Ligand SMILES: Cc1cc2nc3c(=O)[nH]c(=O)nc-3n(C[C@H](O)[C@H](O)[C@H](O)COP(=O)(O)OP(=O)(O)OC[C@H]3O[C@@H](n4cnc5c(N)ncnc54)[C@H](O)[C@@H]3O)c2cc1C
């Protein structure tokens with residue numbers, strides 16, 4: 001059971017991925033009271049999510065050990081869903097709700113995969129690339145299964161390597177970006193030996209698997225379940241029998257909570273200053289929400305945010321140079337894996353775009369904005385509140401999403417009522 | 432470019448849409464202008480309860496008239512309007528409120544509205560998830576629920592089929608003397624202008640006093656068959672109608688999707704769209720008191736909306752005395768979804784010189800001029 005210390009936290013971190021862990025550790029080094037909250041039971045975020053049978057990487061382990069050593073309060077299995085007033089967050093777990101008081105806040109809410117609708121994408125066994133990896137970590141049997149990995153972004157290669165190592169037969173990797181843009185991207189990495197090393201390792205692991213560029217999924221087929229996928233390069237198509245399609249179109253930042261807190265957003269990312277502080281004083285942001293940049297950038301940004309939140313400005317400054325290098329990488333990542341316009345044409349009139357409310361592509365076409373489409377078709381009105389279809393329609397129709405409203409995650413009615421008790425109670429657990 | 436119409440309606444909410452439909456069906460050349468999309472104002476925020484109320488004889492007449500118009504229209508409504516004749520149950524918590532059940536039963540009954548008085552057992556039988564030890568209730572089977580944004584769109588599409596011209600994404604800066612001025616400098620001319628701009632109506636017509644009354648709603652995930660009727664506490668009558676203080680009331684609605692829409696709150700002087708956590712919590716606590724099962728339900732979204740309130744709690748339907756070209760169709764407070772159809776009829780009757788089916792005097796805007804020197808009425 002979670003509860004905050006009676007006086008609340010000097011620094012509270014939302015999200016226990018690399019960025020959040022780094023922030024919490026750095027902030028806690030000077031003996032202040034630090035808490036970290038995540039909706040997963042264990043720390044690690046997307047990349048360091050612990051698998052059932054294997055040990056986590058050394059990096060992950062050392063950051064997790066530091067959290068313990070620095071006595072950071074870890075609030076696992078809790079999602080933050082609201083900020084009733086500045087300095088107070090509400091969080092909920094499956095059987096509890098908490099009122100979390102903070103002096104300084106670090107938002108390290110990470111990213112999720114982007115899905116784009118194509119005929120058949122809602123068939124069972126069509127899964128996000130990172131999603132399939134997570135399922136295998138949770139013991140989904142993959143040995144001997146035939147998998148097509150498709151979409152865009154460096155995640156595809158990481159996932160393919162992981163699945164292969166676990167006995168999957170990877171039939172093809174389809175990257176929508178062109179060979180030329182990838183080459184430019186690779187060249188831009190020449191200044192980053194670590195990235196090149198990772199690349200070499202990956203390509204060794206992936207040896208022998210056909211890697212197609214300028215290639216994407218046109219349709220998934222199957223009666224009750226996935227049986228085959230059609231891939232295309234625009235001019236040529238090919239249909240491949242398979243058991244799984246692991247398909248994701250790079251990442252979308254989780255910025256709903258930052259928006260709710262009033263953080264300035266530009267081009268879809270949270271705007272921060274040198275010290276990772278947002279326009280809301282005392283609220284910092286690190287990791288994917290400030291720009292998709294991978295684990296190294298997340299770690300540096302997290303450290304800077306944690307140090308700055310603990311007012312260790314000089315130490316934070318020492319990391320600026322390192323961060324700049326990773327940011328360059330993030331920028332070239334963004335350029336390289338830009339979605340090609342052909343992907344806007346994949347959905348047929350009857351392809352479902354919003355899975356929560358079963359809204360088809362043709363139903364959305366008459367509308368000129370997310371809000372009008374939403375009001376008229378119920379697109380994005382279901383439990384996921386547009387987390388999936390919002391990112392798709394942003395690309396398909398160029399719609400920008402509306403404002404965030406509480407709860408940013410679904411929350412029990414009784415948890416929303418807890419707001420009322422804040423003023424009457426100590427900042428402690430309310431049950 | 433100057434375009435001339437018989438009538439220009441400012442506002443494509445459900446009231447403007449209903450007026451456009453009615454007037455164009457009577458053969459008039461109608462244009463509608465809205466700065467957003469159809470039904471994006473209060474219409475997008477409202478609960479969509481089609482309900483007969485009896486605060487006053489005049490309110491009752493318009494609501495009953497409108498409720499029957501919706502009933503007649505129901506077979507033409509497309510699926511996405513989600514019209515469902517769920518009926519209303521007014522829930523009585525104690526004997527005092529049962530007295531109100533009986534008063535209401537007699538009042539509705541005498542005026543031809545079917546009603547059924549429920550004792551504690553009867554109430555529990557119809558809505559098993561209400562808490563124990565309630566006194567009873569009054570069931571009004573003719574009441575219904577619908578999904579307002581699609582209702583407005585349906586009416587607007589019918590208007591367009593009768594020739595109405597819709598101008599969306601255009602903001603009006605000035606109206607009067609048969610002229611509508613848009614932000615982009617364009618002027619549109621018409622014999623008549625209808626101000627159906629909801630809570631913004633007062634910005635366009637000087638001397639028109641419309642107050643914003645904020646409300647909160649919460650929607651849950653899907654819980655099929657948990658709730659069957661729209662339920663309102665009878666304490667509603669006491670709290671919702673106090674003009675001065677913030678109030679909350681138990682008011683829940685079953686959606687066709689199995690979702691439950693939880694209301695409601697009323698606040699004056701709150702101009703911001705943001706959720707007010709204090710009042711939201713009070714509202715939900717009230718709902719939990721009546722239906723403990725709501726507590727564990729997953730709430731997926733909260734939102735707010737503004738009702739356009741007049742001082743005497745009746746809408747403004749008719750000519751504006753200061754300008755012979757100007758007509759009003761606004762001020763429906765929390766009842767404009769229901770009252771839209773009746774409003775459109777009596778407005779069109781006045782404009783075309785037809786005989787209205789209900790007395791229209793109580794809704795005439797001229798009453799505002801007369802009562803300007805009078806004080807705000809005491810709480811009824
Ligand atoms: C599905 C998926 C799989 C990935 N797999 C790989 C991989 O194999 N290899 C690789 O190099 N990169 C992978 N990435 C990219 C990798 O996640 C990032 O580069 C890196 O983890 C970013 O770290 P972060 O701390 O910014 O975010 P994350 O690791 O995403 O951590 C954010 C954490 O915050 C939590 N959170 C968010 N909002 C709330 C809230 N309101 N309340 C409570 N908790 C909240 C999230 O659940 C999450 O645990 C993957 C990304 C995704 C989306």
Ligand SMILES: Cc1cc2nc3c(=O)[nH]c(=O)nc-3n(C[C@H](O)[C@H](O)[C@H](O)COP(=O)(O)OP(=O)(O)OC[C@H]3O[C@@H](n4cnc5c(N)ncnc54)[C@H](O)[C@@H]3O)c2cc1C
Pocket residue numbers: 441442443444445446447448464465466467468469470471472473474475476477478479480481482601602603604627628629630631632635645646647648695735736737738739760761762763764765766767768769770
């Ligand atoms: C929380 C809540 C619950 C409710 N529940 C119910 C219920 O259960 N049953 C019921 O019957 N009623 C209910 N109502 C009331 C109902 O929603 C309103 O009375 C009704 O929607 C009013 O419709 P309207 O067309 O007058 O206004 P709106 O829908 O607000 O339309 C006005 C339109 O005018 C446009 N506009 C304004 N100014 C300009 C300008 N200068 N230029 C161009 N366009 C302009 C706006 O963009 C808007 O689209 C509820 C209201 C709220 C807030």
